Amino acid sequence: MIGTSFSFYTPSTERELLITLSKGALPVAGMTDVMVKIRTGKMKAKALSSVSRIESLKGVQMADDAVTIMAATTYTELLENKGLKWRLPILLDAVSEIGSTQIRNRGTLVGNIVNASPAGDGLLVAYLLDGNLEICSNEGCRSVDVRDFVKGPGQVALAPGEYIRSVTLKIPPKDSLYAFVKVGQRSAMAISVASVGVLLRLNAGTIEDFRIALGSVAPTVVRPLELERNLVSLKMEDGLFKTLAGELMNYISPIDDIRASAWYRREVVKRIVENLSVYLKGVEKQ
Template structure:
């Protein structure tokens, strides 16, 4: 297996043209998969020093985050904490300090785990992903990026350069919680994130995303549409619980049963909405 550290995108694209070449950034997912025999790349292409994939900047009403920026740097960023604070909150709960110091948000998304913590706030902020190949650049919504567990639309020879988050209008409340077997380094059994705009006890806007209860992390737009405009009361809480348990398709595995995951997600949604009600 060949190792190469690239210093510009021309080198990166040339290296990715090699069959079996894999990008190495933080290595928190790639190295685990290699040790487990789940992948055997012909080459590891280190992009950790590629400037075009680093950094955080404000661009009018959006926040641009380089795909190789570490989760720790994103968590600590004043721009992130000011404009999309829920992302900072979620990343603080992602793995250990050592993992956050090495892992990148781009790598977290490319791994495409249904339990990916980082995907939840990004879905809520209508994130788009910049994909670069020798053919050019394309932007794709994060909702359309995942195609299944461990699968994305990323084509051979293509890489993620940056993420573009839409900064939401002010006046919202936010919620994120994940349930797992332990607090440290937990992989979520179920997780839910929410942005909520309430005006005179009426839901003016709501955004919801879930993890570990479907083949991919998901934005629940159909439920958002059904709850928007409703008076926030106990009847709405009951309706919301039924809507979300009907909408998700969890599996049973060694960590939890499908029925348990449904109950947990219903409880999390009621807790999130109930905090605004009471």
């Protein structure tokens, strides 16, 4: 029982979608968050327009250096896509821990990005893989970095009449190590209390590329670019991660909330980063 009424459109083309948007409908995908928010009154909408039946918004396109995921592609479809296994294993690690089978059958990566929760596991990976969105409207399409698109918790730069076509994620350099660590209140169907995503490429013991993204420890996902750059060309030595963990504390501003305290979030992120070597994995060869 939702207890509130709204119009619901299911356009089958992007053209039809634009017509519904011009009537004031909000574009939606899997609606796994939207329906919850509407029921509790946290979100009001007169009309919703679902992208999930639009063929041109489905699927995954592979290029040499990037993968483009269309807006209506569900998490389950990502998990079943064999080509992603070696291109973006960190994405699949994160997606496999989102919600439950039922949620993953409906939920989408683009939806997770628009939701702009600092706890969004998909959003964290999009930050880490330098995600870029294709945003369209009657005026045409534009591209925007995910990091610029997210303005704050639940706040994004999407104007009325616009919808997202796709997100493009860059494939990390060859032989990168990666880790996605999610801390939740239970092992499935739980929102992240804190999460850490890392990409690391070493060359003869020297760091060539290092990226880290942290979830649920600030108003948005944190990607400390300056800190990342400072690590490049350093030797991979004992104690490096411990130093990194200490420095990371300056980049996060966790809060006490219903799920965990600021103290715990800080402490657990620190301990995970200190012990990163336990979590880092290599990409399985094709």
